[in-house]
Amino acid sequence: MGERPLAKVLKDKLTGDEMELIPRSYDIIGSREKAVAVIEIPEGLESKKILIAEAVMKMNKNVRSVLNKISGRKGVFRLEDLELLIGDKNTEVIHKEYGYLIKLDPQKVFFSPRELTERQRIANQVKSGETVLIMFSGSMPYGIAIAKRQPLVKKIYGVEINPEAHEYAKENVMKNKLSHKFTLINDDVRKVCTEMEKVDRIVMPYSVGAYQYLDSAFSCIKSGGTIHFYHISPEEDMFSEAESFVRSIAGDFERKIEILNRVKVLPFGTRYFKICLDVKVLG
């Protein structure tokens, strides 16, 4: 969002000190027809939150509801508490990116519109004939990005524990005419991985928790396969902890690995980053 565009709209309504606190950015999820905005109103602007929400709506004609993040992401489903500031109570939208559609309600399922470039980065690596497992698949943005970019992908498994996210994933693969490529499972990754076939590629988009499931990933990756492992790391040392997790579990499974890419994905809070290691499992 760059130079606080909200400040321009609000300049006659806030004091100089309040202007300093205006959020630099907020997320818009949805389409040109209907979208919701998710903003974090800082402490000193509580009393101005409706004014700010009105400014967001004024600047984005497609926004029908403005939600205020009143907690961090929490629990197994990684949801945040969202307070409706103004607009429609129904916050279900159809998000459009790169020509595909993702239906979701941000109050019920995790979704990050900021990860679109990362989804494409992963999708661009998938080769024809691959079988892919998306762990923690949510409403299925990673799987759909892959199947759209690589129509010759053989099969995509999606495993998600939140039943509402699983329902959206089923609807989304249908909406994008991709049902024939997908097997969707509403269960715990740990349990599913003990029973499933070995795959060519595993995506682990659960940056605060994926490290606890590396054993599951190594148990179902083929020799020559690739694991995309996400983690949260401090800015001063972005890859060491993630690499040592991967090397340690690879050692337990007596597998040789090569780190193909170390990627800084997005900022995560202050001075932390969401990162990804693309890990080739050689043997």
Ligand SMILES: C[S@@+](CC[C@H](N)C(=O)[O-])C[C@H]1O[C@@H](n2cnc3c(N)ncnc32)[C@H](O)[C@@H]1O
């Ligand atoms: C950070 S979100 C990512 C969702 C999705 N990949 C996306 O990018 O929108 C992590 C997801 O993992 C799911 N999850 C957490 N633990 C799980 C487990 N043990 N098995 C399956 N899904 C799990 C949560 O419900 C949540 O939807």
